[in-house]
Amino acid sequence: MIDTIKQHIEEAKAFNDKNKEALEAFRIKYLGSKGLLKALFNEFKNIPNDQKKEFGQVINTLKAVAEEKVRSLQESLESGADNAGKYGDLTRPGMPFAVGARHPISLVKNQIIDIFSTIGFNVSEGPEIEDDWHNFTALNLPEYHPARDMQDTFFIQTNPDVLLRTHTSSVQVRYMESHKPPIRTISPGRVFRNEAVSSRSHCIFHQVEGLYIDKDVSFADLKQTLLYFTKEMFGKSKIRLRPSYFPFTEPSAEVDIYWGLKTETDYRITKGTGWLEIMGCGMVDPNVLKNCGINPEEYNGFAFGMGIERIAMLLYQIGDIRMFYENDVRFLEQFKTSI
Incomplete structure (x- = not known):
């Protein structure tokens, strides 16, 4: 079980999809009311006493990694939205300037x-x-x-x-x-x-x-x-x-x-x-x-x-x-x- 959680930690660290829908799916998967972390915390009572300390540490690590990943990617998306509001879609070709005329x-x-x-x-x-x-x-x-x-x-x-x-x-x-x-x-x-x-x-x-x-x-x-x-x-x-x-x-x-x-x-x-x-x-x-x-x-x-x-x-x-x-x-x- 602990090895499985460590694998989830590595997957959470590697996640870097800046698509808004993909980020929401990631949040629900790990931090949602029916997400993986909720299930793992519920499983904590069934863990042998000699493994509870290590089990609790890896669960907290997974939670911290998932929360930080969601926070950083949301900030990135909001920053991009601000720029789009100021400058429009930065990926679109620029609008040509009106050509002046010599006197x-x-x-x-x-x-x-x-x-x-x-x-x-x-x-x-x-x-x-x-x-x-x-x-x-x-x-x-x-x-x-x-x-x-x-x-x-x-x-x-x-x-x-x-x-x-x-x-x-x-x-x-x-x-x-x-x-x-x-x-x-x-x-x-x-x-x-x-x-x-x-x-x-x-x-x-x-x-x-x-x-x-x-x-x-x-x-x-x-x-x-x-x-x-x-x-x-x-x-x-x-x-x-x-x-x-x-x-x-x-x-x-x-x-x-x-x-x-x-x-x-x-x-x-x-x-x-x-x-x-x-x-x-x-x-x-x-x-x-x-x-x-x-x-x-x-x-x-x-x-x-x-x-x-x-x-x-x-x-x-x-x-x-x-x-x-x-x-x-x-x-x-x-x-x-x-x-």
Whole structure:
């Protein structure tokens, strides 16, 4: 009898089934009102006196083992139930997170960067809070120059020499001051102008400006660079350059692409001409090179600049520039499939 009880002790120790039904069956088998331990205690009176001590010890050992096994497995099951309540079924595949979308401004900016990167342009950045020298004076716009009125500026009231940059040309000045030619860089970034907000203009917008400084750079190099860009960006191979004025380039030009007149939208955005202005450009003024510590007798180059919002509005047929800044999820979700 004692050997049989010892065998039950080993079986109880080995039991490790964490199934709730199996654990309940184990409890009933050993600890139930009609269980094995109840029967063994009833049998105690029939045991010879010389065996009662050992018999009682093995019964108590079996009881302790069975109770501890039931307690530990119940705690394990309850812990698993708590986790399931907090986290759900941990064995199930995880739910996918909703995929976000890049902002259309970021999409267009990255596309422009990729296009110019393939022809050797790197990316340069600078501060949005600028000083007068880098934003105006170094760019051939000395104090009281009438061309400053072309850019309505946010000045810092406590220091009139500090302002919010009106173009990323200030980044080009900083780059020329710290790098020696040859220079081939583009400067994307946010700029600020004190303009009335409407469907076509905003006080905050983004620009990408490019700069190429080297020996014997010609206007033909500028034209071929812009032609390559328009082919890659818009799929348009027809451009024209109209004479214009910018204080920091001479000669200067506005760049138009032939958009076409295939749809009613084409007529509207090109005002019935088929031509659409996309950027300004020109050969860097020698005074700008001199201000940045570059010898204009040895080096020359070209610069160009475009508004990212304007490009995005063309590519995605967006009729109101304010939509870029309203954070309307219905608008932004339309770009989920974009790269």
